[in-house]
Amino acid sequence: MKRWLFSAAFVVVLVFAFGMAYLALYRDVAKERCQELGLPFPTVMAHRGASYLAPEETEWAYRLARAAGADFLEADVQRSKDGVLFVLHDDTLERTTNVKTVFPGREKEPVSTFFWEELSRLDAGSWWNQRHPERAKQEFANARLLRVEELVDLALESNPPTGIYLETKSPEHFPDIETDLVKLLSRRGYGAPSRRPELRGKLVFQSFSADSLRKFATLTKDIPRIYLLDEDMVQKQGFGRLLSIAKEVGHGIGPVGYFAYPWHTHRAHAQGLVVHAWTLNQGWQLRLLRFFGIDGAFTDRSELAVPLWGRGKTQSQDELWQKALASRKDTDYSAKKP
Ligand code: G3P
Ligand code: CA
Numbered sequence: 001m002k003r004w005l006f007s008a009a010f011v012v013v014l015v016f017a018f019g020m021a022y023l024a025l026y027r028d029v030a031k032e033r034c035q036e037l038g039l040p041f042p043t044v045m046a047h048r049g050a051s052y053l054a055p056e057e058t059e060w061a062y063r064l065a066r067a068a069g070a071d072f073l074e075a076d077v078q079r080s081k082d083g084v085l086f087v088l089h090d091d092t093l094e095r096t097t098n099v100k101t102v103f104p105g106r107e108k109e110p111v112s113t114f115f116w117e118e119l120s121r122l123d124a125g126s127w128w129n130q131r132h133p134e135r136a137k138q139e140f141a142n143a144r145l146l147r148v149e150e151l152v153d154l155a156l157e158s159n160p161p162t163g164i165y166l167e168t169k170s171p172e173h174f175p176d177i178e179t180d181l182v183k184l185l186s187r188r189g190y191g192a193p194s195r196r197p198e199l200r201g202k203l204v205f206q207s208f209s210a211d212s213l214r215k216f217a218t219l220t221k222d223i224p225r226i227y228l229l230d231e232d233m234v235q236k237q238g239f240g241r242l243l244s245i246a247k248e249v250g251h252g253i254g255p256v257g258y259f260a261y262p263w264h265t266h267r268a269h270a271q272g273l274v275v276h277a278w279t280l281n282q283g284w285q286l287r288l289l290r291f292f293g294i295d296g297a298f299t300d301r302s303e304l305a306v307p308l309w310g311r312g313k314t315q316s317q318d319e320l321w322q323k324a325l326a327s328r329k330d331t332d333y334s335a336k337k338p
Pocket of ligand 2: 074075076167
């Protein structure tokens with residue numbers, strides 16, 4: 001009996017040791033592929049900006065993310081009724097603006113029913129101060145919704161430029177939004193390596209919609225495209241099928257974190273796909289999934305991920321805030337016209 005137990009324990013230890021060694025050797029296997037695409041490795045995407053420190057998808061969230069050293073400013077692109085592209089996560093304005101006060105009764109309306117002039121009157125920051133009093137700042141009150149054009153300005157202000165990682169959010173609500181977006185970005189030099197070589201690898205498209213990524217593929221074949229995956233999609237279609245779609249429409253997958261098991265990441269890598277998991281906000285999650293081989297992560301805590309993954313130094317929240325304030329100079333986004 002004792003001998004049997006000893007043998008079993010030996011096998012378990014052996015399998016564990018081999019597993020650990022394999023993962024340690026395996027974790028950088030897609031580095032070269034990322035470099036081919038112009039992506040830093042491992043990549044830190046500031047999810048809705050530095051959204052732990054400031055109201056999501058506002059100028060302040062993106063200034064703080066840039067100061068933290070995030071590789072990419074992540075944003076969800078939507079379109080106003082009169083065709084202005086801007087960034088916002090939800091389908092309605094209720095959660096993250098004061099729409100209820102400014103346009104009573106319209107808080108459940110889709111954002112696509114609002115003109116930009118209306119959207120530009122909303123306060124997208126005070127809700128955050130109320131919800132997070134310990135991190136509130138008076139500058140966040142009255143923060144405005146941000147046009148994509150302004151996000152690009154912010155990204156290009158730094159030297160070298162910060163990347164932008166743009167999601168078409170509910171693209172079925174915005175027919176041909178991909179064309180509008182590519183036109184805007186082309187005007188600013190993205191996708192034109194001979195004219196703006198410094199912008200290579202500074203733009204990524206992402207979507208839960210394979211159709212949306214297909215459209216981007218016809219418009220700009222060289223810009224990396226990431227197919228986002230959630231639990232529901234994996235359950236309904238199966239991981240293997242989703243990998244085939246990802247390979248057809250893009251360059252990688254963006255799985256929800258708890259689906260980024262090493263065997264899933266391994267299968268994606270075997271097909272030449274990069275793996276960017278969302279949304280990892282705890283140190284242990286960032287460490288563990290990186291050990292499991294992911295190539296990058298969307299995180300609300302870019303100020304945590306950057307030093308943890310050896311991509312930059314640790315900075316205090318106060319240091320970051322001083323940098324964000326200093327970077328603002330005289331820019332007044334609320335006064336700009338589309
Ligand atoms: O874009 C990656 C991840 O952010 C997808 O989730 O809902 O935050 O856009 P969501
Ligand atoms: Ca997103």
